[in-house]
Amino acid sequence: MMNPSQGRGLGSGGGSSSGRNKGGEAVVEMFPSGLRVLVVDDDPTCLMILERMLRTCLYEVTKCNRAEMALSLLRKNKHGFDIVISDVHMPDMDGFKLLEHVGLEMDLPVIMMSADDSKSVVLKGVTHGAVDYLIKPVRMEALKNIWQHVVRKRRSEWSVPEHSGSIEETGQQQQQRGPAVSEDAADDNASSVNNEGNNWRSSSNNSRKRKEEEGDEQGDEDASNLKKPRVVWSVELHQQFVAAVNQLGVEKAVPKKILELMNVPGLTRENVASHLQKYRIYLRRLGGVSQHQGNLNNSFMTGQDASFGPLSSLNGFDLQALAVTGQLPAQSLAQLQAAGLGRPAMVSKSGLPVSSVVDERSIFSFDNSKPRFGDGIGGLQTQQPQMNLLHGVPTGMEPRQLAGLQQQLPVGGNRMSIQQQIAAVRAGHSGMLMPQQQPFPRGPPSIRQPMLPNRITERSGFSGRSSVAESSRVLPTSYTNLATQQHSSTSVAFNSFQQELPVNSFPLPSAPGLSVPTQVRKPHSSSSSYQEEVNSSEAGFATPSYDMFSNRHNDWDLRSIAFDAHQDAESVAFSNSEAYSSSSMSRNNNNATVAATDLGRNQQLTQPIMVPHHQVYSNGGGGGSSVRVKSERDTAAMAFHEQYSNQEDLMSALLKQEGVAPVVDTEFDFDAYSIDDIPV
Amino acid sequence: MQRQVALIKQSLFDQGYLDEQFVELEELQDDANPNFVEEVATLYFKDSARLISNIEQALERGSFDFNRLDNYMHQFKGSSTSIGASKVKTECTMFREYCRVGNAEGCLRTFKQLKKEHATLRKKLEQYFQLARQAGPKETARRPK
Numbered sequence: 001m002m003n004p005s006q007g008r009g010l011g012s013g014g015g016s017s018s019g020r021n022k023g024g025e026a027v028v029e030m031f032p033s034g035l036r037v038l039v040v041d042d043d044p045t046c047l048m049i050l051e052r053m054l055r056t057c058l059y060e061v062t063k064c065n066r067a068e069m070a071l072s073l074l075r076k077n078k079h080g081f082d083i084v085i086s087d088v089h090m091p092d093m094d095g096f097k098l099l100e101h102v103g104l105e106m107d108l109p110v111i112m113m114s115a116d117d118s119k120s121v122v123l124k125g126v127t128h129g130a131v132d133y134l135i136k137p138v139r140m141e142a143l144k145n146i147w148q149h150v151v152r153k154r155r156s157e158w159s160v161p162e163h164s165g166s167i168e169e170t171g172q173q174q175q176q177r178g179p180a181v182s183e184d185a186a187d188d189n190a191s192s193v194n195n196e197g198n199n200w201r202s203s204s205n206n207s208r209k210r211k212e213e214e215g216d217e218q219g220d221e222d223a224s225n226l227k228k229p230r231v232v233w234s235v236e237l238h239q240q241f242v243a244a245v246n247q248l249g250v251e252k253a254v255p256k257k258i259l260e261l262m263n264v265p266g267l268t269r270e271n272v273a274s275h276l277q278k279y280r281i282y283l284r285r286l287g288g289v290s291q292h293q294g295n296l297n298n299s300f301m302t303g304q305d306a307s308f309g310p311l312s313s314l315n316g317f318d319l320q321a322l323a324v325t326g327q328l329p330a331q332s333l334a335q336l337q338a339a340g341l342g343r344p345a346m347v348s349k350s351g352l353p354v355s356s357v358v359d360e361r362s363i364f365s366f367d368n369s370k371p372r373f374g375d376g377i378g379g380l381q382t383q384q385p386q387m388n389l390l391h392g393v394p395t396g397m398e399p400r401q402l403a404g405l406q407q408q409l410p411v412g413g414n415r416m417s418i419q420q421q422i423a424a425v426r427a428g429h430s431g432m433l434m435p436q437q438q439p440f441p442r443g444p445p446s447i448r449q450p451m452l453p454n455r456i457t458e459r460s461g462f463s464g465r466s467s468v469a470e471s472s473r474v475l476p477t478s479y480t481n482l483a484t485q486q487h488s489s490t491s492v493a494f495n496s497f498q499q500e501l502p503v504n505s506f507p508l509p510s511a512p513g514l515s516v517p518t519q520v521r522k523p524h525s526s527s528s529s530y531q532e533e534v535n536s537s538e539a540g541f542a543t544p545s546y547d548m549f550s551n552r553h554n555d556w557d558l559r560s561i562a563f564d565a566h567q568d569a570e571s572v573a574f575s576n577s578e579a580y581s582s583s584s585m586s587r588n589n590n591n592a593t594v595a596a597t598d599l600g601r602n603q604q605l606t607q608p609i610m611v612p613h614h615q616v617y618s619n620g621g622g623g624g625s626s627v628r629v630k631s632e633r634d635t636a637a638m639a640f641h642e643q644y645s646n647q648e649d650l651m652s653a654l655l656k657q658e659g660v661a662p663v664v665d666t667e668f669d670f671d672a673y674s675i676d677d678i679p680v
Numbered sequence: 681m682q683r684q685v686a687l688i689k690q691s692l693f694d695q696g697y698l699d700e701q702f703v704e705l706e707e708l709q710d711d712a713n714p715n716f717v718e719e720v721a722t723l724y725f726k727d728s729a730r731l732i733s734n735i736e737q738a739l740e741r742g743s744f745d746f747n748r749l750d751n752y753m754h755q756f757k758g759s760s761t762s763i764g765a766s767k768v769k770t771e772c773t774m775f776r777e778y779c780r781v782g783n784a785e786g787c788l789r790t791f792k793q794l795k796k797e798h799a800t801l802r803k804k805l806e807q808y809f810q811l812a813r814q815a816g817p818k819e820t821a822r823r824p825k
Contacts, residue, residue: 045724045759052708052716089754115758137701137761140708 032147033058036080040070040098041087041113046136050085053143067093074106078232081108082150085134088114088121096128103129104282105233109149113138127285231271240264241275250283681815688808697801701764718809724763725802731756732795739788749787750779767797 037059041047047063054061062081064070067090074081084102088095099110112125113134125133131149134142233241244261245253255273262272692698702717709716735752738745757772771794778786 043755043759043762044727045720046762048720048723049705049708049762052713052720056708087758089751089758115754115761136758137704137764139701139704 032144035059035147035150036062036082037146038062038064038070038073038081038084039086040064040067040084040090040095042066042090042092043087046087046138050138050143053138053140056140057144059143059147066090067095067098071098071101074102074108075235078106081106083109083111083146085111085113085146088112088116088125096124099125099128099130100282100285104278105235105238107153109153111146111149231267231275233275237262237264237267238275241272241279245276245279250280681811685808685811685815688804688811692804692808696766697804699764699766701762703764705763715813718813720763721805721809724759724765728756728759728798731759732798735791739791744782744784744787746779746782746787750776753779765798765801768794768801771797 035057037054039047039050039054039061041050042065044065047065051061051063062073064073067086070084070086071093074084084098086095086098090098095112095114099112102108102110109131110129111132111134112128112130113136114121115136117135122133131153132146231237240262241258244258247261248254248257253276255269255276258276259267259269259272693702705717705720731752735749735756738749738752753772753776757769757776760768760772771790775787775790775794778784778790
């Protein structure tokens with residue numbers, strides 16, 4: 001599958017060379033042997049057993065019994081590890097927090113493990129971006145295959161740009177690639193990861209590997225991107241970034257301006273763009289987390305609400321918040337609540353957006369995990385504007401979207417009202433949050449639910465803020481959502497909403513504009529909500545034809561998809577995502593229309609299919625979504641209903657699927673991904 | 681002698697003291713790590729003794745902080761599961777359930793039972809390892825199935 005660029009082809013596991021780029025082509029590790037694993041667990045017995053098992057798999061193991069120590073090890077040696085395995089319950093730091101940090105700072109795949117196999121915890125892992133979740137006692141078989149996560153991540157990183165290239169063949173790509181988006185995220189580390197195996201990439205894969213040749217395949221800038229050395233977002237660099245973002249305003253921060261402000265030689269706009277994307281997701285997640293961590297499931301719906309804003313767990317909180325805000329008519333609130341927690345309280349979303357903003361801020365303040373981002377929060381919000389290319393989408397769209405959403409809303413009757421409300425809210429807020437509010441329309445609403453709330457929340461927390469910015473991304477494909485989501489407020493809304501909302505169902509996906517920035521969810525919850533958003537956005541895609549796609553909001557579904565992918569992107573370390581996000585962004589815009597339709601279609605599909613995977617892949621959200629969408633097409637109908645009950649499953653399935661497909665821009669993914677890849 | 685060792689081991693499985701996981705551990709043992717299982721078991725007993733005493737102290741305090749107790753037990757359960765201590769694991773699960781519903785009496789009772797199982801397992805394993813060492817390095821793990 002992957003051609004060993006490095007030359008070491010490991011035959012067995014995946015035979016692909018690890019190609020990790022440490023700075024460039026790197027080479028490195030032969031997969032799976034030699035994979036550098038960092039294991040963190042406070043239980044010495046488990047640690048010893050794990051170490052032994054991993055060594056038996058021929059991996060290089062480093063043990064750590066304290067999370068702080070693990071983090072400092074990772075920081076000191078950014079490229080010294082390929083994957084991290086961490087326990088959930090640790091005395092000095094929560095495993096999920098560690099997961100977030102690793103994702104943000106080092107962008108490494110993280111596997112969570114625990115003796116606790118309750119769904120909520122697993123879901124949490126998903127929403128926080130874990131690539132897998134293992135239940136203790138851990139068996140050798142489970143550890144043997146962890147290399148797949150590294151490969152997957154690498155591929156999505158550098159394949160993003162490639163993907164666009166291939167997808168764009170249709171002609172769209174040219175435009176998208178144009179904006180230098182091509183900075184394939186993959187480039188950063190891609191060179192090493194040769195995706196040759198990708199079917200969708202066909203030629204591009206090879207080129208990727210070589211980097212030099214890229215230009216041939218894709219014919220575009222890929223070549224230049226490939227070579228990009230991975231940018232390591234050190235603390236200082238990140239702080240500079242955050243300062244720049246804050247200066248510009250989260251919602252308004254655009255990569256170009258940030259780049260200028262930062263004035264770091266060698267840093268490209270793409271680097272900044274992808275980092276920005278991640279940052280937004282992070283913020284969004286933070287925003288959403290506070291609300292309903294517990295309602296992850298519910299938050300699924302939040303995806304839809306995303307637009308509404310940080311609704312953080314609609315389930316209970318949001319509704320009230322919404323009601324309070326006055327946006328949501330009391331009855332809708334009641335409806336929502338009546339609908340059951342499962343149903344995404346989206347209704348309240350409209351009201352929430354406002355509150356979410358506030359919440360987000362608070363999240364930042366108390367969220368210790370993101371000390372760095374704290375500043376960013378404000379910035380995120382401002383970021384949105386820039387991101388939203390489509391931003392211009394008039395709120396008018398919302399109503400449309402809402403209408404669309406309504407259809408999807410699994411909630412049933414409530415949906416309609418909710419949607420309307422949401423639309424109303426959105427319209428109102430759109431000015432503020434989501435410029436794009438893309439019409440969710442019919443989209444996938446129902447399907448989304450399964451989206452793993454966990455993931456969403458995370459994303460949403462982060463992206464929530466930027467959702468506005470994101471909208472501009474043009475979601476055409478779900479992937480774009482991810483990228484945009486982060487940036488745009490829509491996503492924020494989306495995210496936050498998700499967390500809060502019970503994943504169920506509100507298809508409101510496009511709400512993104514609303515939810516964005518304010519969602520203050522607790523980091524955990526936000527991620528889940530985000531996911532929901534993403535999911536919901538997916539649902540929204542169905543209707544994609546709307547302008548929404550152009551706006552990030554529309555992509556709501558896309559976003560969800562993208563979000564998923566994005567999540568991965570997040571974890572991937574901002575540096576990587578830069579290429580990715582920028583490319584996806586541009587692509588999104590171009591493909592928005594195209595993607596929208598696809599997405600819309602896909603979204604619906606994706607949801608239903610969720611195959612309950614307990615191991616959710618945060619990555620591949622973007623890529624996965626497209627893939628997902630396709631396969632899900634068939635199941636779209638069922639998805640929705642099952643969502644409530646199977647939200648988690650769906651989410652995991654969804655995520656899984658997404659995980660399958662590289663995070664690459666969603667837009668491209670649609671075409672690029674072959675359904676076969678979907679692990680349905 | 682080896683047969684004797686094998687018999688003892690088999691009885692441990694049959695009686696439910698150990699489960700599949702133990703076999704997994706044995707499979708990790710090889711020439712390069714001939715005493716791996718024993719090392720792990722030793723580490724486990726050392727660590728679990730610490731946990732037990734923590735729990736004991738918490739229970740003696742009489743305040744019954746179920747959350748804290750549950751946390752301890754979660755850790756305990758994690759390690760017990762990892763080495764395949766089946767009966768101990770069962771007691772842990774029960775204990776946690778009592779914590780969840782806030783049944784102090786149940787907790788105390790279960791804890792006593794848990795300590796008993798833990799001690800029994802320890803003794804049996806010590807016996808087993810001793811014999812195994814005497815019998816020679818041969819006893820490689822073999823799945824009972």
